Amino acid sequence: MSQDNIQFPEPLLQEVARQIAKFPEGKQKSALLSVLHLAQAHFGYLSEPVMDYVARLLHILPIEVYEVATFYSMYDTKPAGKVKLEVCRTGPCMIEGAEKIVSYIENKLGIKDSETTADGIFTLKTVECLGACGYAPMLQAGEKFHEHLTEAKVDELIEQYRKNPVANYLGLENHGA
Amino acid sequence: MERKLLLEHIGVEGINTHDVYRKNGGYSAVEKALKTMSPDDVVEEVKKSGLRGRGGAGFPTGMKWSFIAKPEGVPRHFLCNADESEPGTFKDRYLMEKIPHLLIEGMILSSYALGCNQSYIYIRGEYMYVLQILEKAIAEAYANGWLGKNIKGSGFDLDLAVSTGAGAYICGEETALIESLEGKRGNPRIKPPFPAVKGLWDRPTVVNNVETIAAVVPIVNEGGDAYAQIGIGRSTGTKLISASGNVNKPGVYEITMGITVEEFIYSDKYLGGMKNGKKLKACVPGGSSVPILPHYLVCKTAAGEDRLMSYESLSDGGFATGSMLGSGGFIVYDEDQCIVRNTWNFSRFYHHESCGQCSPCREGTGWMEKVLHRLEYGHGKMEDIDLLWDIQRKIEGNTICPLGDAAAWPVAAAIRHFREEFEWHVKEPKLCMTKNYGLITEKTFETVKG
Amino acid sequence: MSETNPKFKVTIDGVEVEVDPGTTILNAARLIGGDVVPPAMCYYSSLKGSGGKCRTCLVEVSKGSEKDPRPMPKLVASCSTPIMDGMEVKNKSSEKVMDARAGVVEMLLINHPLDCPVCDQAGECHLQDLAYEHGKSNTRYEFERRTFDKVDIGEYIKLHMTRCILCYRCVYTANQLTEQREHGVLKRGDAAEIGTFIEKNLKNDFIGNVIDVCPVGALTDKTFRFRSRVWYTKPMDAHRDCKCCSGKAVVWMIGDEIARVTARKDQYGEVKEFICNECRFDKKDKSDWTIEGPRHIDKHSVISANHYEVEAPAHTPLLNKA
Numbered sequence: 001m002s003q004d005n006i007q008f009p010e011p012l013l014q015e016v017a018r019q020i021a022k023f024p025e026g027k028q029k030s031a032l033l034s035v036l037h038l039a040q041a042h043f044g045y046l047s048e049p050v051m052d053y054v055a056r057l058l059h060i061l062p063i064e065v066y067e068v069a070t071f072y073s074m075y076d077t078k079p080a081g082k083v084k085l086e087v088c089r090t091g092p093c094m095i096e097g098a099e100k101i102v103s104y105i106e107n108k109l110g111i112k113d114s115e116t117t118a119d120g121i122f123t124l125k126t127v128e129c130l131g132a133c134g135y136a137p138m139l140q141a142g143e144k145f146h147e148h149l150t151e152a153k154v155d156e157l158i159e160q161y162r163k164n165p166v167a168n169y170l171g172l173e174n175h176g177a
Numbered sequence: 178m179e180r181k182l183l184l185e186h187i188g189v190e191g192i193n194t195h196d197v198y199r200k201n202g203g204y205s206a207v208e209k210a211l212k213t214m215s216p217d218d219v220v221e222e223v224k225k226s227g228l229r230g231r232g233g234a235g236f237p238t239g240m241k242w243s244f245i246a247k248p249e250g251v252p253r254h255f256l257c258n259a260d261e262s263e264p265g266t267f268k269d270r271y272l273m274e275k276i277p278h279l280l281i282e283g284m285i286l287s288s289y290a291l292g293c294n295q296s297y298i299y300i301r302g303e304y305m306y307v308l309q310i311l312e313k314a315i316a317e318a319y320a321n322g323w324l325g326k327n328i329k330g331s332g333f334d335l336d337l338a339v340s341t342g343a344g345a346y347i348c349g350e351e352t353a354l355i356e357s358l359e360g361k362r363g364n365p366r367i368k369p370p371f372p373a374v375k376g377l378w379d380r381p382t383v384v385n386n387v388e389t390i391a392a393v394v395p396i397v398n399e400g401g402d403a404y405a406q407i408g409i410g411r412s413t414g415t416k417l418i419s420a421s422g423n424v425n426k427p428g429v430y431e432i433t434m435g436i437t438v439e440e441f442i443y444s445d446k447y448l449g450g451m452k453n454g455k456k457l458k459a460c461v462p463g464g465s466s467v468p469i470l471p472h473y474l475v476c477k478t479a480a481g482e483d484r485l486m487s488y489e490s491l492s493d494g495g496f497a498t499g500s501m502l503g504s505g506g507f508i509v510y511d512e513d514q515c516i517v518r519n520t521w522n523f524s525r526f527y528h529h530e531s532c533g534q535c536s537p538c539r540e541g542t543g544w545m546e547k548v549l550h551r552l553e554y555g556h557g558k559m560e561d562i563d564l565l566w567d568i569q570r571k572i573e574g575n576t577i578c579p580l581g582d583a584a585a586w587p588v589a590a591a592i593r594h595f596r597e598e599f600e601w602h603v604k605e606p607k608l609c610m611t612k613n614y615g616l617i618t619e620k621t622f623e624t625v626k627g
Numbered sequence: 628m629s630e631t632n633p634k635f636k637v638t639i640d641g642v643e644v645e646v647d648p649g650t651t652i653l654n655a656a657r658l659i660g661g662d663v664v665p666p667a668m669c670y671y672s673s674l675k676g677s678g679g680k681c682r683t684c685l686v687e688v689s690k691g692s693e694k695d696p697r698p699m700p701k702l703v704a705s706c707s708t709p710i711m712d713g714m715e716v717k718n719k720s721s722e723k724v725m726d727a728r729a730g731v732v733e734m735l736l737i738n739h740p741l742d743c744p745v746c747d748q749a750g751e752c753h754l755q756d757l758a759y760e761h762g763k764s765n766t767r768y769e770f771e772r773r774t775f776d777k778v779d780i781g782e783y784i785k786l787h788m789t790r791c792i793l794c795y796r797c798v799y800t801a802n803q804l805t806e807q808r809e810h811g812v813l814k815r816g817d818a819a820e821i822g823t824f825i826e827k828n829l830k831n832d833f834i835g836n837v838i839d840v841c842p843v844g845a846l847t848d849k850t851f852r853f854r855s856r857v858w859y860t861k862p863m864d865a866h867r868d869c870k871c872c873s874g875k876a877v878v879w880m881i882g883d884e885i886a887r888v889t890a891r892k893d894q895y896g897e898v899k900e901f902i903c904n905e906c907r908f909d910k911k912d913k914s915d916w917t918i919e920g921p922r923h924i925d926k927h928s929v930i931s932a933n934h935y936e937v938e939a940p941a942h943t944p945l946l947n948k949a
Contacts (some may be wrong), residue, residue, distance in 0.1 A: 194921075258865065345815075360811070362815070367678065367679030367680075367704065367707045369707075369708075369709070411729050422856075528817070529816065530816070531675065531815070531816040531817070532815050533793060533812075533814075533815045533816040533817060533818070533819035534793070534795075535679075535680050535681070535682050536680070536681050536682050536731050536734045536735050536792065536793075537681075537682055537730065537731060537734050537817070539734075539793070539816060539817050540735070540737055540738060540817060541734055542816070542817075543766065543816070543817045544734075544737060547770045548709035559800075564767055568728075571727065571730030571731075571733070571734070572730075574701045574702065575682055575685060575702060575727050575730065575731070576682070577679060577680065577682075577700075
C-alpha cells in the first residue's frame with residue numbers, strides 16, 4: 001500500500017467524524033482507539049502508512065499512534081487473515097477444553113497459533129479471557145462470540161466462514177465500506 | 178428474602194428496547210430524581226444504601242462519590258467501567274446486552290448526582306457487538322428525551338457516549354481506563370493525584386463499574402434504606418455472580434447477599450451441583466485474582482461457620498483461610514482439575530496483561546509464569562516452590578497499580594493451600610503429565626502458611 | 628500549620644527537616660542528603676511526568692501525618708508521594724524497604740545483559756551503582772534473557788534496548804525538548820521497548836540529551852562509543868557561546884583531546900541545563916571551548932579513581948562504595 005491510496009471512503013470518514021464528535025473540542029485524540037478499529041477493519045491491518053493516515057486524521061504525531069497500536073492486543077500491525085479465530089485460553093475456558101479446541105483447529109487448518117492459512121482466510125490466535133467463562137469453550141470471530149464449542153461446531157463455523165469470509169468490527173457493513 | 182433488583186425483567190420479550198423497558202417501570206428513577214430530588218439527595222440515598230463497588234474492590238460508592246472535587250468552572254466527568262476482563266467474570270456483558278437501558282438510566286442518575294454533563298461508557302474492544310447494542314439504546318434514550326439538553330424540563334443536561342478499548346485487561350484499572358479514553362496506552366497513572374481530583378483530561382472524574390451504576394436505579398426507586406435492608410451486614414443489596422467451571426448450570430445469577438455458598442453451588446435454583454457427579458476440589462469465588470479456596474474452606478470458614486456469599490464471609494480468615502467476593506467471578510473446580518496448571522494459566526494471563534510500566538510487575542509476572550510452566554511440565558525443582566513464593570511476595574504491594582497484587586495472590590494462595598500438589602509435580606514429573614493429583618486432604622490450620 | 632510557618636515537618640530515618648508543602652518525600656530526603664536519600668532510577672526532577680515507575684525509591688511511611696498518624700499500608704514511591712506535616716518516613720532504617728528494594732533490583736537485573744565490561748555506561752551507570760549497593764552476587768533467574776534487535780536511531784545515538792529499564796526519561800525528554808517526538812514506548816509488558824516503530828533518524832537539535840538522562844547504557848553517544856572507559860577520561864567544566872543552548876557543558880578529555888561532551892549533572896545525576904546537539908556532537912576541538920577547570924565528581928565514583936582533581940584524596944576505592 002502506498003501513501004496515496006490510503007484513504008477512507010466517504011461513509012467511513014463520516015464515522016470518523018462521529019467518533020471525534022463524542023469528545024470535546026481539542027480532545028480528538030480520544031477517538032484514536034475507535035478510528036484504529038475502523039482502519040484495521042477497512043485496510044486489513046495497521047500498516048505504517050495506515051497509522052500515519054490515522055495520525056493525520058486526528059492531528060496527532062505518528063509515534064502516538066504507533067505507541068497505542070502496539071499496546072492493545074486487538075490491533076494487527078502485520079497482515080492477518082480475513083477471519084481471525086480468537087480462541088479464549090484462560091482458566092475457565094481451559095478447564096472446559098479450550099486446549100483441545102485449539103489443537104483441533106490447528107490440525108484442521110494446518111496452522112499453528114498466530115499463523116494464517118495459505119489462502120489468507122483464517123488466522124488462528126489464542127487470546128486471554130473474553131468474558132464468556134460460563135459458556136466455555138468459546139471463540140470470537142470478528143465481533144461474534146461463538147460459545148459452547150464442540151468439534152462439530154468448529155467444523156460448521158469454518159465451513160461458513162470459508163464460504164463467506166466476512167467478520168467485521170463496528171458493524172462496518174452499515175457504513176457501506 | 179429473595180429479591181431481584183437488576184435482572185427482574187430480564188426475561189421480558191424486548192426488554193432491550195426503550196419502549197418495553199419503559200413499560201416495565203424503566204426511567205421512573207430518573208423521573209423521580211429529576212423532579213423530587215437534588216443531586217445531593219441522590220448521593221445521600223446511595224450512601225444510605227451501603228452500596229459497594231461491584232467491580233472488585235468493594236469500596237463504598239457513596240463515599241467514592243463524595244470525594245469528587247468541585248472547583249468552580251471546571252467540568253466533571255462520570256465514567257462507566259465496562260472493561261470487564263477479570264477471568265471468570267461476564268456479568269456486565271450479560272447486563273449490557275440484555276437490558277442496556279438499565280445501565281443508561283443508572284448513568285443518568287449518577288451523572289446528575291455528581292453534576293456531570295458529559296459521561297462515557299468505556300467498553301472493552303472485544304465487546305464490539307455490545308457497544309452497538311448500547312449505541313442503539315442511547316439513540317433511543319436521546320429520542321425519548323432522557324439524554325441531551327434540559328432533560329424532561331429539569332434543566333439538567335447530559336450527553337452520553339460509548340468509547341472502546343482494544344484488548345487490554347489493565348484498562349479496567351480506573352486510571353488506565355482514563356488514559357485509554359484519552360487515546361493513549363493503558364498505563365495506570367501514579368497516584369496521587371486521584372481521579373476524583375484529576376481524572377479525564379485532568380478534570381475531576383468518578384469511575385464506577387457497570388453493575389454498581391445499574392444498582393443506583395433500584396436505590397433511587399426504593400430508597401437507600403430499603404436497599405440496605407436487603408442482604409447481610411455491610412454487604413447490602415444483590416450481587417451479580419458469574420459462575421463458571423465444573424458445575425451443572427454455569428451462568429449469571431443475581432443473588433441476595435448472604436445466601437450460603439453451599440446453597441449457591443448445590444441447589445437447583447443456582448448452579449445445580451457439580452457436573453458429572455464429581456467432587457468439589459477448589460473454588461475461586463471472586464475472579465482469577467482472588468485467593469483460591471480448597472474444598473474444605475469453600476462452604477465452611479476455618480471457624481466451622483457457614484460461608485456466605487458476602488464481602489465479609491468470603492474474606493473471613495483473611496488470606497490464610499479466606500478469599501474475596503471480588504468481582505463475583507465464581508469459578509468451580511472439580512477433582513479432575515490440576516491446581517498447578519490452573520495457576521500457571523492465570524500467571525500467563527497476568528504476564529500477558531502487564532502494561533510494563535513498573536519493574537516488579539513487568540519482570541515478575543513473566544518470571545512466575547516461566548517457573549510455573551517448568552513445574553507443570555515436569556521440569557521443576559523443589560526450590561521452585563519457595564522461589565515462586567518469594568517472587569510473588571516481591572511483587573505484592575510494590576507496584577503502581579493492583580495488577581501486581583492480582584498476579585501475586587493466586588500464586589500465593591495456590592502454594593498456601595496446595596503445596597503438596599506442587600511438590601508432587603516435582604517428585605513425580607512423569608506422572609504429573611498423565612494424571613491429576615486429585616483432592617487434597619484437609620489441613621490443620623496451624624500448618625497453613627501465611 | 629501556623630500563619631508564620633507554612634512549612635511541613637517531616638522525619639526521614641530519624642532526621643527531621645522542614646520543607647514546603649507539596650514537596651515529595653524524595654526531595655525532602657535530598658534536602659537532608661547522605662544515606663537517607665532513596666535511589667531513583669526513573670524520577671528526574673526537571674522532566675515533567677517522570678517518576679513512580681521503577682519502584683527503587685519505595686519507602687515506608689510509619690506515620691502519615693500529625694493529623695492522621697496511621698501508617699500507610701503499603702510502601703510508597705517516595706518520588707511521587709507528597710509529604711504531610713508530621714510525616715515519619717523510614718528508608719534505610721526499614722527492613723521492609725530494604726527487602727523490597729533488593730527485590731526491585733533483582734527484577735531489574737533478571738533480563739539485563741550484565742555486559743558492563745563492554746558497556747560505555749560502566750562507571751557512570753545508575754543500575755551498576757544500585758546493584759552494587761542493594762543487589763546480590765548471584766541470580767535466581769535461570770531462563771533465557773530477553774533480547775531485542777538493535778535499532779538504529781540516527782548518526783549520533785545508539786539504542787541498546789536489551790539494557791533499557793524502561794524509565795521513560797528519554798520519552799519525556801523528547802516531549803519536553805523537541806517539537807515532534809519521534810520515539811516512544813512500543814508494545815507492552817516485558818515486550819515493551821523504546822523505539823521509533825520504523826527506522827528513523829532522530830535528529831532534533833536537542834535529542835542528544837536522551838543520552839544524558841538515560842540511567843543505563845541503553846542510549847549511548849556514537850561519537851564516543853568504545854573510545855575509552857569513562858574513568859580514563861578527565862571531565863572538565865567548559866563553556867562556549869552557543870546560539871541554541873547555554874553552552875555550559877562538561878568536556879571529557881583524553882590528553883589534550885575532547886573525547887566527548889555532556890551536559891553538567893548534579894550529585895543525583897540530573898542535568899539542570901540541557902545542551903544542544905551541536906555542542907555535544909560537533910564541538911570536539913579544544914579551541915571550541917573555554918575550559919574552566921576540573922569538574923567535581925563525587926569521591927565515591929569510580930571516575931574519581933583517575934585522580935584528575937588536584938584535591939583528590941590520596942586513596943579512592945576502585946568501586947563506587949567501599
